[in-house]
C-alpha cells in the first residue's frame with residue numbers, strides 16, 4: 401500500500417504527470433463500480449473505446465435546505481487522474497472478475513491506459529456553486545472517462561457536502577468565533593475522518609483535533625482534555641512535583657499547589673462571590689492543577705465533570721489566578737453539557753467578578769469554549785438566546801453531515817464524437833443539459849453575482865456592459881435580460897491532456913480556504929440565509945435553450961393514444 405501523501409505546497413508538473421497520488425492510497429483505478437469495467441470492455445469489443453466523450457459532473461439540488469454549495473475535492477481528482485495507471489496485480493484482478501470469454505486484447509489495452517489524452521475543466525476548488533452548472537467537465541476516450549466516473553464522484557460528493565456543511569456552521573457562528581472540528585471519533589471511518597478535517601478547514605473552520613490531518617494537510621491543531629483526565633484524579637496528594645518556573649524563568653515556585661489552594665480560599669471568601677459556591681471538588685482541583693503544571697502556557701479546563709458553577713469554574717479560576725501570579729495567562733474553560741447559553745453567561749459573570757475583585761486585567765475575557773452535539777440549529781438557538789461563548793468544538797453533526805446524507809453529484813454524457821447527447825426523464829429536473837458548454841457568472845452593479853449562464857462551446861462569451869438574454873433551461877416563461885458589470889469564465893483547464901492548453905495551478909489548502917471564505921462573503925445574503933433562502937438563478941443562452949429543446953423533441957418518441 402502507498403502511504404498517505406502530504407499536500408502542503410502547490411502541486412507542480414514533474415515526472416509521471418508530476419503530482420503526488422491521492423491522499424488516500426485506497427484511491428486506485430479499482431475504486432470504481434464493476435459496471436464501469438463491463439462497459440469499458442463492451443466499448444473495446446465494439447471498437448468504440450477511443451471515441452471522444454464529454455461528461456459533465458454536476459448536482460441537482462443544494463444540500464441542507466440551502467441555496468448554495470461549495471465545490472471541493474478537485475485537487476484529489478487531479479492527483480488521481482495524474483497517476484491513473486493499472487498495475488499488473490490490478491489487471492489480473494479485473495481478468496478474474498470479468499467472464500472468461502473476455503478477450504486478452506482488452507487487458508493489453510488496460511495495461512496501456514492512462515489519462516494523457518483526458519482533458520479536465522473545472523470550477524476552482526472552494527468556489528460557491530449552484531445546481532446544474534458543471535463543476536467539472538471531463539473529456540477523453542469514452543472507455544477511460546467511464547472508468548473515472550465513480551472515483552471522481554466519490555472524491556467530489558462528500559468533499560463538497562462537508563465543506564458546505566462547515567461553511568454553514570461558520571455562517572451561523574459568525575466570523576469572530578473560533579470553530580474547532582472534533583469529529584474524528586464519530587466520522588465514517590478513517591477516510592471520513594481525515595476528509596472531514598481537510599474540508600471543514602476549507603469551509604471555514606479554524607482548526608482540528610485530528611493529528612493526522614494536521615500532519616498531512618498542515619491544518620492547525622487544537623484541543624483541550626477529556627472528562628477521563630479530570631476523573632482520573634482522586635486528590636491533590638497525587639501531585640508529587642509541585643514546582644513551577646515563572647513564565648519569564650526568573651524564579652521557581654516550589655509549591656504551586658499551595659498557591660492554588662490559597663487562591664481558592666480567597667475566591668471563596670471574596671465579597672462579590674461570597675455564597676456563590678461552597679466546597680469545590682478537590683479531585684477536580686487536583687486534575688486542573690496537574691494539567692496547569694504540565695501546560696502552564698496553554699491551560700484550558702473542562703469544567704463540567706462535577707458541577708460547572710459550584711466546582712468547575714471556581715476551581716479553574718483558582719488555578720488560573722495561581723498561574724497569573726507566575727506570569728502565565730490561562731486560556732479558558734470548556735463546557736460540554738447542560739444549558740450552554742446559561743452556563744456561558746454565568747461563567748462570564750464569574751470571570752468579570754474575579755477581574756474586578758482581584759484587579760486582574762483581561763480576566764473577564766477568559767475564553768469559553770462549548771461542545772456537546774452542536775449543529776447549525778443549536779448554534780442558531782444559542783445566538784437567539786444570547787451567550788458568552790467564544791469557541792465551538794463540533795464533531796458528530798458536522799462530519800457525518802447528519803442533516804443531509806449525500807450531495808448527489810452526477811456524471812452525465814453530454815457529447816460523443818462532437819454529437820451532443822441528452823438524457824431525458826419524466827422529472828424535468830433530471831433532464832441533462834447537452835453539449836460541451838461554457839459557463840459564466842454574471843455580476844451586477846452592486847458587486848453580487850446575478851446568475852450563472854451556460855452557453856454552447858462556440859458561442860461568443862457574454863461581455864461586460866452588453867445585454868444578454870438568460871433563459872431558464874426548461875421553463876419557457878422564465879427569462880431575464882442581464883447587463884453584466886463583470887463576467888467570470890467559470891471552467892478552467894486543470895488537466896490539458898493533449899490540447900496544449902495551459903494548466904491551472906492547484907493552490908495550497910490554505911489559499912483554497914481563503915478563496916472559499918471570500919466567495920461566501922460575496923454571495924447575496926438572501927441566497928445564504930437559513931430560512932427560505934432565495935434560489936440563485938442558473939440559466940442558459942437563447943441558442944443553447946433552443947438546441948436543448950430541439951434535441952429533446954428529436955430524442956423523445958411521440959406517444960400514440962388508442
Ligand SMILES: Nc1ncnc2c1ncn2[C@@H]1O[C@H](COP(=O)(O)OP(=O)(O)OP(=O)(O)O)[C@@H](O)[C@H]1O
Nearest residue numbers: 736737738739740741742772773774778781782785
Ligand atoms: N441553550 C441551549 N439552547 C439550545 N440547545 C442547547 C443549549 N444548551 C445546550 N444545548 C444542546 O442541547 C443538547 C443537550 O443534550 P443532552 O441533554 O444529551 O446533554 P446534557 O445532558 O447537557 O449532557 P450530558 O448528557 O453529556 O451530560 C445538546 O445537543 C446541546 O448542544
Ligand SMILES: O=P(O)(O)OC[C@H]1O[C@H](OP(=O)(O)OP(=O)(O)O)[C@H](O)[C@@H]1O
Nearest residue numbers: 582736771772773774793794795796797
Ligand atoms: O458532541 P460532538 O459534536 O460529537 O463533539 C465531540 C464530542 O466528543 C467528546 O465527547 P465524548 O467522546 O467524550 O463523549 P460524550 O458524548 O459522552 O461527551 C467531546 O466532549 C464532545 O462532546
Ligand SMILES: O=C(O)c1cccnc1
Nearest residue numbers: 582609622623624625793
Ligand atoms: O480536544 C478536545 O477537547 C476534544 C477533541 C475531540 C473530541 N472532543 C473534544
Ligand SMILES: [Mg+2]
Nearest residue numbers: 736771772773
Ligand atoms: Mg460530549
